[in-house]
Amino acid sequence: MRTLTSTLGLSIALCISSCSSNKHEQSADYMSTDSAAVQAESVANLAQQDAKLVKTASMDFKVKDVYQSSARISEAAVGLGGLVTHHDINSSLDNSKSIPLSNDSSLIVSSYVTHAEMYVRVPSAKLEEFMRQVASQATFINKSNLDIDDRSIDYLAQTLKQQSRQKIVGSQVEKNNLKTKDALTLADEQDKIINQKTNNLYTDAAVKYSMVQLSFLQNAYIRKESIANNDLNSYQSPFYSRLVDALVLGCIYFGDLLVGIAHLWAFILLGILGWLSFRFYKGKKKFGFSEESL
Secondary structure, X not given: OHHHHHHHHHHHHHHHHHHHHHHXXXXXXXXXXXXXXXXXXXHHHHHOOOOOEEEEEEEEEEEOOHHHHHHHHHHHHHHOOOEEEEEEEEEXXXXXXXXXXXXXXXXXXXXXXXXXXXXXEEEHHHHHHHHHHHHHOOOEEEEEEEEEEEOXXXXXXXXXXXXXXXXXXXXXXXXXXXXXXXXXXXXXXXXXXXXXXXXXXXXXXXXXEEEEEEEEEXXXXXEEEEEEOOOHHHOOOOHHHHXXXXXXXXXXXXXXXXXXXXXXXXXXXXXXXXXXXXXXXXXXXXXXXXXXXX
16 A cells, blocks of 8 residues: 555655746746747848948049148038048148359259048038038049948947857856956956947947048149359459459468568578589589699
8 A cells, every 4th residue: 555655645745846847948048039039020120120321432642722621621521510630731842943042042943742531421411512512612523432331230240249249248247256367257248248249339320421532632833932042152242353462362361471482592602602502613623624634
């Protein structure tokens, strides 16, 4: 009797355990099914959003006046709700020539080429209108370019990764007594979530505002400037003054020569005596030779 009772109790326990296990499996299946349904619904909602189209444009052209065109392009960008993020104007020397005007002045004739570069952010919806306004400033367009990059799939992938990572990190944060290693791992995951959010924000900004690169120049202009002559040899006194100075300097040099000779009077006297002695000796020798021949 005891054996029958124990066997019956064991059978009931196994039945209850089996039913409980089936219920847990069914609930897990329901949970996974609900999770998949929610994820599919979020993907569908993201896919139905506006396409993430990033537009960029550039133009290389020639204008009449770089400074005036720069001001008008800036006004057009601001009028359309845009912003000039970079503006650089550079004038480079192409050629130069110096023409003497007088002994102390010269005329410098220079040829300059002025070039400008601008980076402008304008609302994407107003990009075509802005490019038309820029083209109206040009006398000649060398190159014009428009690119459209569809980042919808990348944006969707970043969003899904962010949501999935956020859900996992959120479930881990709710746990108590996290170890230091686990906390650092969670901090790294949070940084990755922030990076993904930041990338999406950059994409949203690039979709909303288009970047336009402009490069333009004008024909070379001539600049004339009168400057003082930097050749010091060309600065001289008038001819009459230089002639008088030469005569005066000649007298001074002649006086200096006489003074120098006066300092050498002893050597000069010695030289004269030596020359006279030589002449006397040579004449005496010649006279003696004549007497012998007689």
